Amino acid sequence: MMGWESAAGLLRRAVLEPGRRAAWVKLSLEEVVRAAPAAGTLLVRPDPGGADRWLVEYAGAAEDEMRRWARERLECGEAWSGALWGGAPCLPDASPRVFRLAGGLWVLWAFGIPEEGGIQRFRGAVEDLIEAERRERECLSDGRLKELACALRGGDEACLPELLELVRRVSRAELAYWGGVHDGVVDVRWHVGARSPGFGFELPLGKGVGGRAFAGERPLEVADYLNCQYRYPGVSDATDREGVRSVLALPVEGRSEGSGAVLYAVRRSVDPFSDAERALLARIRDAVEPVGGGALSRRASVTGPGALRLQRTGLRRLLLRSEQVREVEEWLEGVIGCPAILVDSGDRPYASGSLDRLEGLRLSGNEPRSFRLPGGGGSLLVWSRNGGEPSVEGWPDLMEDVLAAFQVILDRAQRSHERLNSRRSRWLRAVAGGQTGEEARREGRRLGLPEEGGEVWAFAWEPDRSGGARLRMVADEVALDMLDGPFITLEEGLGAVLVRGTPPHRPSAVRDALLRHFGPAPLWLVHGAGYESLEGLKEALRMSLPAAEELRASRSGPYVCEVRGRGLDSLLANPRLSDELSGFAKRLLEPLAEYDGRHGTRLTETFCLTLALGSAEAAAGRLFVHPNTVRYRLRRTQQLLGRDLSDPKERTALSLAAFVWLRARDRRRTSVALQRGLDEA
Incomplete structure (x- = not known):
């Protein structure tokens, strides 16, 4: 088994070191010949460089003759048939073991019966190598990683969303985030794939998954975070809301001692990362080291009027990074011990998750105290026990500070949402206008939108300018929760969601959830425009968006309608x-x-x-x-x-x-x- 283990280990080295890959593969095959033992072994896989159709690697007897003999068989259309590999020059009188792999072929001319466990171990390593090379061709071959690494080493945080999207693609992760290390903490602020736009946390070094990875200077993988020993108070609450299960955290070295970052790849199911995925993530980590200074390794500070009062640890942390109204509501409720909900000028909650609580509190018959936001965009409702103003000893200006924090976080959340929605809506309109080339495909990936294998759901409603910003943000939360995709507002009264794969909820259920925030007012939904490519997305948008606008113009039903573009799927359903x-x-x-x-x-x-x-x-x-x-x-x-x-x-x-x-x-x-x-x- 040691020989087989050594052979598999050499292939793992080949994945990690593409510059010396040919040498490592050759050494690995030579180790297989010794471990089997065998007269020779042949490995055929797609040529990563694209110069030839197949890359042929061989170790054993009659090497030159075997290479020529193997290539003659590969030119045959049925080269994957085991019968064609008998009568080899290295062992003419024996039948080889032929293993068909995902995208390749492994042939072993053994003298006897090799150990099955060793064979399976090596075969898995070969398949990891082929998979790694496939993902390299798809994700790492255009030189973009070098550009991102150069920017990041210079301290440019703006490139992090694209880098994290690359992490998601090469590792099949559903969520990726980056935590800058400074002042003894891992500060997670950048993320791609999170359901909550305000996702983030601070974690002391040596604690949790990322803190331990950085302190130990080596990657740390957890198969199931929900049931692991590294859960940390506060952090686990944020990650549990995101459904985090399998986690791989890689420490990233900084230019100065104690600085750097932690790169996280996350899945929302118990699905540990493969050797190939670990190796590709390590390559990305190695490419960006050492990360630069600037905001990557320095804590931001609060300035301006009232800054000293906002240094209270919990509120200060939220004020610095949060874009979630609900996080501030939860913080305040913990401080004063009673319910608190932020509502807009129409008495509708800013946080979609607060709607049920608001309805329940109103039914209780207790009247809340109302505190108007400084900007006049809404009010904070507080159900105090005695009906008086909430207070904390030693903090006489508590409510003034809290209202100021709500206003800052609400403004930040709206600006962030509007910037991202603007990019997404411009991309959708460009695709609908016929821009379906490689640059459009890349921009779709940067924005986290499915450019193939999806379905367009178009929504139309009567424009509500008094609550437009709130409606857009709430609709985004509902869409992320129910369809795992953002709600893209194209204009007041028209929006779309690109649903990846099979929709997890029925259209009527999604519409009902949105109506709780849009109503009482009509809301039309057109679904079923499936697509398999950007060209298909263009046609799906051209079918579904005008259909939704026509329904709105009619001011009548049907309110949920399927376009004809999914007719075959409807038949098969x-x-x-x-x-x-x-x-x-x-x-x-x-x-x-x-x-x-x-x-x-x-x-x-x-x-x-x-x-x-x-x-x-x-x-x-x-x-x-x-x-x-x-x-x-x-x-x-x-x-x-x-x-x-x-x-x-x-x-x-x-x-x-x-x-x-x-x-x-x-x-x-x-x-x-x-x-x-x-x-x-």
Whole structure:
């Protein structure tokens, strides 16, 4: 087992050090030959540099002859068949072990029966290497990381959102955040993927996950934060609200002693990070070290009138960083021991989560004390026990300070929301106007919006200028909670949510939740405009937004409406039609499925993807193969099917079958992933 463990370890080094990757892979294969023992072993994976279709690595006897022999077989369309690898020059009289990997192939010409545990350990390391190289091609090959690292080393915090989005992509994290280290604390203020715009915390060094990681100068991973020993009071409240489960924290070195940062990658399910993901995150961390000074390693300070009174620890911390009205409400309730809710000029709460509490308090019959905000945009309602003004001994100006803090935090939250909403709405309008190139794709990723595999939900309402800013912020909170995506206001009375994947809640339920804040007033929702690319998003927006505006202009129902752009999905959602369409697809594609089953090929998937995506090039990109491979497979599928794709009727029938097959495949994958998550939990 030690030999196999050493071989897997060398592959992990290969992931971490791309500059010496070829040498580490070669050493790893040589270790496999010794551990098996074997006459030779061959590793085939996609060429990371793109110069060749395949990168062929071999160690063992007859090396030059084996390389030529292997390449001849790889030129064959059915190279993944185990039968083709018999009679090798290194061991002509023996049949090899052939392992098909995700995107690659591993062949082992062993003298006997190798230890199965060692084989599986090495195979996992190979798959991690292939996965790491795939993500490198997708996320780290355009030189943008170098630019971000240069800016960050210079102390420029403005690049952090893009860096954190890159962290999310390479590690499949749902949430990423950055905590600058200063004055003995980890100060988390920057984040991407948080449900709450005001998410953040301060954590003493040596405490919690990030504090321990920085103090120990090594990454710290927690499989399930909800049930771990590193939970820290106050911090765990904020992270629990975000649904944090699996966490990986990496310490980032600063220029001066005691300074630096902690980089966090987080999942909202119990799903530990793979070796490849850990290695890619370590590469990002190494690229940005050492981080610069400026705001990354210095605590901000409060200035201006009343600054001394706002130094009270809890309120000061909120005043410095918070953008959440509810956080200040909770702080005040803890100080005075009675309910407190901030409402706008129409007596509607600024925090969506306070609505139920407000309704319950009003039903109790107790009258609150009302304190008007300095800016006149609303009032603070306090239900004190004796009806008097809340007070704290030694703090005579408590309510004045609290109202000033509410005004500062409310103004900050509105400015932050408006800036982000402005960028998102400009991007949506640009896409709707036809800007669907690579720059638009990158901007969508920076904004955390799904540029493919989503659905447009369009909302329309009667413009309410007196509560416009509050409505936009509350709608954003509701959308993040129920649809895991932001509510993008395009103009007064028109907004949209880009829903990633399958919507978690029914349209009517989301509308009902929004009506509690918008009402009493009509609210129209148009849903069902699905898309698979930016081009598709353009068409989905052009269908759904005008439809919502037309419904608003009619000033009548229906108030929840589905566009025609999701017609096929609607058919498949109907149990009666779904069974018939599944049978229809199975009959048409049966020759391909039978061939794939006998020969271990992927003709069905290749054929369906090509029809769905429209070209061999697009299908090749999804399958990580050369377009010529796709064209070869398509010629074989037409021979097996015996159908003429140039015939409009034949092509329509096969396209429908392909859509049904791909939808069933995606549902199976989702089901397997969910079950794996349940098993690991």
